[in-house]
Amino acid sequence: MTNKTKLLEIKNLHRHFPIKKGFLEQITLENGKVTRKVEKVHAINGVDLTINKGDALCVVGESGCGKSTVARVVMNLISPTEGEIIYDGTRIDNLKSKTLLPFRKRMQMIFQNPYASLNPRMTILDTLMEPIKFHYPKKTEQERRTILDDTMESVGIDPSWVVRYPHEFSGGQRQRISIARALSTDPEFIVADEPISALDVSIQAQVLNLLMKAREERQLTFLFITHDLSVVEQFGSHVAVMYLGTICEYTTTKSLFDKPLHPYTQALISAIPKLEEDNRPHVKLHGEVPTPVNLPTGCVFHTRCPFANDRCKTETPAKQEAEPGHFVACHAVDEDRI
Amino acid sequence: MATFLFRRLWQAIVVMFIISILSFAIQDNLGDPLREMVGQSVSEAEREELRDKMGLNDPFLTQYLRFAKNALQGDLGTSYFFKEPALDVILKKMPATIELVICATLIIVFFSVPMGVYAAIHPRSFVSKLIMGISIAGISVPVFLTAIGLIYLFAIELGMMPSFGRGDTSPLLGMWESGFTSWDGIHHLILPSFTLASIMLPLFIRLIRSEMMDVLQSDYIKFARARGLKLNRIYYLHAFKNTMLPVITVGGVQIGTMVAYTILTETIFQWPGMGFLFLEAVNRVDTPLIVAYLIIVGAIFVVTNTIVDLIYGLVNPTVNLFHSSK
């Protein structure tokens, strides 16, 4: 663990989205007084993560837990309300676009919906050549062409595709093209936001293998966002489980599946429909996922947690290292009640 | 509900403020108020002195503030032509236009809803093709040609309808000169209101048809069929209520177009309403009357938009007007 150099650090990240934008919409007339109520969606409430070079950190959680927002903040698509993003030692969340440009070349992103991640009006050639021309201005046309051919060959794109338009391809083929676009700037860090959730099972395997091959061949570091734990077991070296904007458990993939500590992680693992006879006790959660607008007090999971007690309702559990390299934020684990 | 009204009030103030600034700017550099009030013979010096006395040389802002102060008290300047307060002149003519707009709206709602819904439910039938044919022709015929056609057919050839004027009116609840009270008044109303309606009717038929066809493709309609509900219930409750939402919002915006077209309709039918008055004021460059008309029309829009939003809020449950605390 020690000789690994830190590539990405997320420090005390908070991100809130005001629900009603205009000043006018926020005014409400309650019991005679004009009050300005600004309701906010608390997407991320204090997230700390580090990714070492060459690792693949998977961030897992259900919809509304803020995992995609983390990805978008790391890639500077949205700025954090509070906290910092540090890439290879430099803080990148407050840079002007000029100074940010070199980092843009080194960090790239792969998206979820293959039918919306390619510009429908551009041929595949333009889509792939545009980043190459942009990031390699000094290279000659021939050199750029070789970069293009190598990238296409590495993701299994047939050269005859270049003249065609995105709507002529299947979901799997489009995802390959979008991966080629991300790899065309020869990045060192890739954020993949649920890259295979929108694909069929047989195609998912193809794309996942592609990402694994790329990771080995190019020594890439990954931030992999997904809601499917079985994919995590396959791809991730480390896992962070998120629930309503906070991280409830962080460890290596192996120890997460061997000994899940947080009750939510246990519920997630037991909820995956297994092929074999499933006689494992199914950890039953009750109630509905609360909205991230008015978060529950204390531990955000207490409304659905079968082990919640008064302490959980009032005091937010701090992240502790229950076992070496295995962090968890839960009073019940702390008091060995589970 | 209070919040909704409070917000509307705030928007109304902003809109009226902008309109007043625009109207004042028009008044300021449009025509010379003095020329109208004072004959040619008055010398330049006297004219200059009079201008000073009337405060026409003050800076723009002070003149505007004076204008706004008067406006708030209902004094929008006096019309050059009528030599009466502009507001009173317009208010006298308002009932004619309002009644015309009401009749036109009734005609639109009464015809466009059934025709639009029918064309959506049976897109292939001959009647729907006819309806769509008429509506696309309708939006291609300028309103004055419709008017000429109607007058020619009903007034000249068949002689059934009066071709102009408003017929006799009698006061209804005090100061409102209404044409509804007598058959002759209504008789005169028919052709102009159909002309005014003819602009929007095809538009709404096409809008209702396309919205309804979208709704009929939606999942909840398919689920209604999957539950074995009667077709009529699916069409006229499930689909219809969802269709009406976008139609109400568009209706709110289109009221502006209707008020604008009253100018045209009233000119053709010599209808003694605000629109006709406005056009005469424009030809006579009777600035205070023009300005007064703008402000009143602005007020009408603010009121109608509020009403339309209110209706929308009542029909669409996702818009919680009443801030029911969850």
Next chain:
Amino acid sequence: MNLTFSSNLKQFRDSFLWHSFKNDKVAIVSVVVFLTFACTAILAPVISPYDPYDLVILDIMDSEIPPVWSEEGEERFLLGTDSQGRDMLSAIFYGMRTSLLIGLCAVILQATLGIIFGLLAGYVGGKVDSFLMRVADIQLSFSTMMVAIIMLAIFQASFGTERYNDLAIFMLIMVIGIAEWPQYARTVRASVLAEQEKEYIDAARVLGFSSIRIMFRHILPNTLSPVLVISTVQVANAIMSEAALSFLGLGMPVTQPSLGSLISSGFEFIFSGSWWITVIPGVVLIVLVLVINLLGDWLRDVLNPKLYKG
């Protein structure tokens, strides 16, 4: 680069667009009629027997002659003459030319203003967006006709009618252009907001492209189909607005008639016998606008993504 051009051509030839055009009789007829009208408008000076704008040759004796197919009709004036003895046929050719010119130029002005404001409001959002949309809403609630009448009234009053007449064409294009930009702005803004949600815009941002490049290279091309659809309808509306304004006396002067002013000049004669001064240009106007609207409908069905999935 010719690689992509030939593929574009082939792509168009067997594309859904061409295919549905070939089988849609209404669309074919509309295009044919529109093209004939457009050609007559362009060639007006060549093919029309007289020059309607030349007041010298107007002879008051020839006024109000009915079209050739009625008894008093004359060979010289196929469609008869108007109240000042101007030959109706040439007046209609020139009138169509003016109406089309105003219609197209006004729409070009509307489109440029509307697309830029729509793009800005959609992409930048925040204060810019709410300000632009407020202005658009107020203008829309006043409706284009009202805004046009007020602006023309001001121009006419401050310039005086003579100066106004020779500026009329330019004035009408400006007015109808400025009065209708909100239609474009709202359509473009709506499709920009829709496109922005899509991930290829995030990809462009992540690749470091500048906002300008993203706006014009990525977002704008994808908002063109809704813009194309409303453009046809806007041309039809612009021609109608011009006709209505001319009818109110705020449009083209009688000396340089557009279809609208021709119709309005014949209005008082319609019930006293010489109906053709209003009716014939009226029919021409209706057919022109109808054809453009039919094209607009066809384009909307073809480009409408819902139906496109077919």
Next chain:
Amino acid sequence: MSLLQVKDLEVSFKLRTGELHAIRGISFDLNKGERIGIVGESGAGKSVAAFSILNLISQPGYISGGSISYKDHTLSTMSDAELATIRGNQIAMIFQDPMMTLNPVLTIGTQMIETLQAHQKMDKKTAEKEALHRLKQVHIPSPEKRLKQYPHELSGGMKQRVIIAIALLNNPDIIIADEPTTALDVTIQAEIMELLLELCKNNGVSLILITHDLGVVAQTTEKVIVMYAGKIIEQGSTRDIIDNPNHPYTQGLIKALPQKAAPGEMLNQIPGNMPQLDAIPTGCAFNPRCEHTTELCIKTEPELIAKDNRAVSCNLYSERLKHDK
């Protein structure tokens, strides 16, 4: 006599550019209280099969061949009005996305009561009582309040429970669930599938479950049909098919699941991708992607051969059968 019989069903779509065959002849039976799963990837035609049972295929699709019979009615030839008496009554449906299935401008109560009154003579009072009973059956907290609420006031999981309650209102014989939990989170999915299973068992309702998730099928169904490019390629008891699949495509599907691969290892993928409906390969539709493809596979379309209540449609399998005999 089984409850529902689908025989050589064909469904095609009449498009301007010609006819597309979404389903090219499928047959299966469903007995009382039996739970059958239809598995396949997108474009295999599983949803079209589900909707064709109640003839709810969206335009321009239509049943172009074969027959569907339920008890003594032949559904495939009944008129829309006749079918309406069965839809939501003896055969009920659950759709995929709960966010879009309920009418946004009508309360939950109205939508439940109207489903009852469409099939039974019932006044509003008793209908309300019956609706409340069903809502309790699907464990919805404070059901009285729910009746007055609108769909936008409920979460996805809650809405799907209401939809299950609506399906049960008229004590149906069969529930057709088209990917009921695909739009939900995995923890909510587990609860909803468990609820559906429990309700079907307790009320003796047969279930047709359409899904692409083999795990869900394994946990919920007794029989399974695997579909590929509009045809059935394998059929039999769920346990048999999952434990030792015969058809190369089913084998590939199961091996491709991350659950089945050692952590960190490459998954064994199926090359190529699903054929488009207008470009279905000749012979066996799977031949371009199958590693055992022979000349025979490219030429002849395999038959669905049944053997000890399992069936598979693969030329190699039928050849091997001929040799064993």
